[in-house]
Amino acid sequence: MAANCVRFAASLLGKGVNGASPTNPVTLQLYRQICGTSALRRKNLAAAGPEKFTPEFIQKQIEEFEIGKRHLANMMGEDPENFNQEDIDRSIAYLFPSGLFEKKARPLMKHPDEIFPKQRAVQWGPDGRPFHFLFYTGKQSYYSLMHELYGKVLNIEKHQDRLRAKGLFSTETKQISLGTSRWLTKEELEELLVETISTHDYDRFIQLMERMLSMAYSSLEEEFILRHRQQLEAQTMHQVVPPLQKDDKGVDFSTAEGKRKTSKSSAVVRDCGSGSITINGEDYLHYFPVLQDREQLMFPLQFTGLLGRFNLECTVSGGGRSSQAGALRLAISRALLSFVSEGEGEAMRQAGLLTPDPRVRERKKPGQEGARRKFTWKKR
Amino acid sequence: MAARALTKGLLGLRHVRGATVKFSNTGHHFATSSSIKSSEPQTNAVTEKILNLPLEKPDLFRVSELFSLKDLFDARVHFGHKKGCRHRLMEPYLYDSSLDYDIIDLDKTVEHLRLALNTTAETAYRGGIILFVSRRRQFCHLVETTAKDCGEYAHTRYWQGGLLTNAHIQYSPGVRLPDLIIFLSTLNNVFQQHVAIRDAAKMNIPTIGVVDSNCNPSLITYPVPGNDDTPVAMELYCRLFKMTINRAKDKRRQMELLHGLSKPSASSS
Numbered sequence: 001m002a003a004n005c006v007r008f009a010a011s012l013l014g015k016g017v018n019g020a021s022p023t024n025p026v027t028l029q030l031y032r033q034i035c036g037t038s039a040l041r042r043k044n045l046a047a048a049g050p051e052k053f054t055p056e057f058i059q060k061q062i063e064e065f066e067i068g069k070r071h072l073a074n075m076m077g078e079d080p081e082n083f084n085q086e087d088i089d090r091s092i093a094y095l096f097p098s099g100l101f102e103k104k105a106r107p108l109m110k111h112p113d114e115i116f117p118k119q120r121a122v123q124w125g126p127d128g129r130p131f132h133f134l135f136y137t138g139k140q141s142y143y144s145l146m147h148e149l150y151g152k153v154l155n156i157e158k159h160q161d162r163l164r165a166k167g168l169f170s171t172e173t174k175q176i177s178l179g180t181s182r183w184l185t186k187e188e189l190e191e192l193l194v195e196t197i198s199t200h201d202y203d204r205f206i207q208l209m210e211r212m213l214s215m216a217y218s219s220l221e222e223e224f225i226l227r228h229r230q231q232l233e234a235q236t237m238h239q240v241v242p243p244l245q246k247d248d249k250g251v252d253f254s255t256a257e258g259k260r261k262t263s264k265s266s267a268v269v270r271d272c273g274s275g276s277i278t279i280n281g282e283d284y285l286h287y288f289p290v291l292q293d294r295e296q297l298m299f300p301l302q303f304t305g306l307l308g309r310f311n312l313e314c315t316v317s318g319g320g321r322s323s324q325a326g327a328l329r330l331a332i333s334r335a336l337l338s339f340v341s342e343g344e345g346e347a348m349r350q351a352g353l354l355t356p357d358p359r360v361r362e363r364k365k366p367g368q369e370g371a372r373r374k375f376t377w378k379k380r
Numbered sequence: 381m382a383a384r385a386l387t388k389g390l391l392g393l394r395h396v397r398g399a400t401v402k403f404s405n406t407g408h409h410f411a412t413s414s415s416i417k418s419s420e421p422q423t424n425a426v427t428e429k430i431l432n433l434p435l436e437k438p439d440l441f442r443v444s445e446l447f448s449l450k451d452l453f454d455a456r457v458h459f460g461h462k463k464g465c466r467h468r469l470m471e472p473y474l475y476d477s478s479l480d481y482d483i484i485d486l487d488k489t490v491e492h493l494r495l496a497l498n499t500t501a502e503t504a505y506r507g508g509i510i511l512f513v514s515r516r517r518q519f520c521h522l523v524e525t526t527a528k529d530c531g532e533y534a535h536t537r538y539w540q541g542g543l544l545t546n547a548h549i550q551y552s553p554g555v556r557l558p559d560l561i562i563f564l565s566t567l568n569n570v571f572q573q574h575v576a577i578r579d580a581a582k583m584n585i586p587t588i589g590v591v592d593s594n595c596n597p598s599l600i601t602y603p604v605p606g607n608d609d610t611p612v613a614m615e616l617y618c619r620l621f622k623m624t625i626n627r628a629k630d631k632r633r634q635m636e637l638l639h640g641l642s643k644p645s646a647s648s649s
Contacts, residue, residue: 128556129509133528136511136535136543136558138550143537147524154521 053116061112068109085110118194141193142201146208152221153212160217169216176213176222181229183209188230239345239354244338254338258330260357263319267312267331271339275308279328280315293325300333300353304340330356430635434502441505441627443497446620449486452493455616457606458484460593470593473605482593484605496588496602497624500560504532504628508559511535512621513576515568519614523564526618530625533558535576539568544579563589564617565608566600573599590617 069088073080076091088109098106123140124130134140134147163169184192186202197205209228212218218225242254253270277284277297288294301307312332316324333353337345348354362371369375434440452458460466460474460482475485503510510532514523520536527534535543540550547555561580566589568574573596580587581599589600590608597603607613 122552124556127507129507130533130556133531133533134524134535135551136533137537138540138543139537147521150521151525 053119055121058112058116061116065109065112072109120194139195139197139201141195142197142205145193146205149205149208149212149224152224153208153215156212156215156217156220159220160215163217171216173216174219176219176225178229180232181226182232184228184230189228239337239349241337241345242335252339254335256331256334256337258327258332258334258356260326260330261319261323261360263316263323263327265314265316265324265327265331267314267328267335269332269335269339270311270313271309272311273309274311277312278314288321288325290321293321296325296329297332299329300336300348303348303351303353304336304344306336306339310336310339326357329353426639430632430639431506433635434505439494439498441498441501441624441631443501443624444494446497446623447490447493447616449490451616452486452489452606455612456610457489457613457616458486459607459610459613460484465594467594467596469597470591470595470605473591473597473603474593484593484607489605492602492604493606493620496604497620499586499588499602500562500621501624501628503560504530504625505632507632509533509556510625511558511561512564513539513561513574514564515539515574516565516608516614517569518611519564522614522618526622530622531629532625539575541575544576544583544585557583558585561585561587562621563587563600564614566591566595567608 069083070080072088072091073083075095076087078087092107092109096107100106123132123135130136132140132144134143137143160169183206186197186199189202189205190196209225212221213225242256244252244254247253247270251270251272253268255266255268257264257266259265279287284294284297288297297312298307301310314328314331316328318324319327330353333348337348337354340348345354364370367375458475460470460477463477463480463482466474466482470482473485473488475483477483500510510530512523512527512532512534514520514536516536523536524534542550544557547557561576563574563577566574566577571594577587577589577599586601587599588602588604589595589597590606591597591600591603592606592608595608597605606617
């Protein structure tokens with residue numbers, strides 16, 4: 001223990017002694033005790049910042065991953081050459097079954113590039129000169145992007161001036177089709193540039209992009225602009241219309257399913273002529289004695305004005321009286337889509353007939369009587 | 381006897397430390413904070429001869445041929461600000477004032493500009509890092525393009541406090557600081573002296589600065605009295621610096637090829 005604390009500074013003096021005149025070799029060596037406590041040598045972990053991974057470390061991890069992948073394939077008795085990520089996930093789930101609810105907490109084996117965050121390589125060459133000309137600003141990628149962007153703005157202005165001089169300037173030029181796209185968010189831009197930027201910087205970037213877009217001849221730099229825009233996902237989930245089938249007697253019919261709370265239902269709508277409704281083999285009057293439930297069944301037909309035309313054969317299970325009626329209503333509306341035009345289908349969607357009701361029973365919480373009801377508050 | 385041994389040991393130490401200093405700093409005349417890491421890979425006789433070449437002749441790079449007084453006059457370099465904006469320390473550089481507008485003495489400008497260009501050429505010849513600084517938004521793009529064309533560096537954006545003084549934390553440890561800073565405008569956007577002038581003086585980095593009649597030339601190593609507001613004048617300065625740096629680098633490459641130092645890509649890029 002004492003040996004750990006004490007370091008001998010003999011080597012330092014020894015070197016100096018040798019450097020002196022070789023004719024007078026000094027035999028006596030002096031020792032100096034340097035004591036240090038473990039507290040002094042403990043690293044300040046908070047000040048170190050996020051852990052930095054060297055490229056050599058990442059390379060070693062990649063090699064180990066490749067070897068491990070082949071071992072895993074051998075263990076599972078599969079071909080090591082064509083062992084892709086889905087097979088890895090499957091094998092790991094088989095070998096290490098986990099009952100944890102959080103999927104991210106379960107054991108995983110992924111390529112190191114996906115696990116370790118992307119980091120900047122060393123930014124200067126062997127002579128110390130940085131590679132990027134804006135290195136000394138601190139935010140080289142962001143400022144080089146701004147520099148490039150401003151250069152393009154000046155380019156477009158010069159082009160416009162040249163056309164104006166020739167008299168060929170016109171405002172009805174090909175505009176860039178932005179469609180359903182939006183500017184990249186600040187997080188996406190940070191990911192693109194691999195460095196952090198402030199909100200102020202981001203605002204400036206968007207301002208300059210908007211300025212470029214507002215110019216008449218901005219289509220010159222279309223590719224650059226579109227690189228910084230993100231396509232929005234399809235807004236409306238297009239309604240899947242159930243196909244219109246024909247049975248042996250030549251009658252059109254279509255089937256659809258519906259859910260509400262815990263009830264599941266399926267309805268077959270036949271284009272017969274009479275308006276009979278059968279639920280689980282029973283007549284609807286017997287199955288639903290309450291008027292409210294029968295009204296729910298009637299609503300889609302009444303809305304489209306096709307009340308007496310169809311025969312409904314439905315099955316329903318689970319839930320209570322009201323939820324079964326709601327499930328049936330959804331199933332009938334979906335089945336009707338195949339008999340009705342697109343415009344009417346859109347009208348049905350806007351009326352709310354095609355939206356499944358997302359409400360489910362809320363759980364009871366401890367310390368309370370029910371989901372929301374609290375115990376009676378007593379003042380004393 | 382113990383005391384004699386102790387003194388002998390200490391003398392030896394001093395001798396060793398002195399020796400190390402002598403060997404590592406041959407190529408580097410500017411004492412920057414990272415001066416211990418020399419920019420030259422080997423200190424052999426040929427490299428020393430190449431490096432000492434500009435010191436033997438007064439104007440090896442012929443910078444005085446790059447511009448004339450008439451060029452400066454045409455580029456409106458002699459225009460200063462009004463009498464109210466005048467800085468006291470700029471009075472020696474002013475020729476006269478007409479209708480309250482100060483006129484900068486172009487003879488002095490020619491002399492100072494020649495010195496400044498000579499210094500830039502020598503720094504570029506030795507593979508030093510040159511940083512162009514300007515906080516004027518109109519000329520930000522021009523300065524950055526100039527730096528990119530020379531293969532040097534530029535900083536025309538907001539100056540974060542510790543870029544020079546706190547470099548090992550702002551960038552990674554082991555970063556190399558600029559060997560020369562060129563200010564194409566010494567004032568920042570609020571008409572105060574740029575922080576980099578004071579920081580460069582603290583870090584022993586020589587500076588060249590275009591000082592207008594409202595600027596303070598005291599901390600700048602090679603002030604160049606001249607106009608920093610007109611686009612024509614700024615384009616002239618950028619062109620001059622770019623030409624000197626390119627000339628110096630070409631000369632260096634030429635010298636290395638001449639003396640048979642192979643790998644033409646070993647010269648500074």
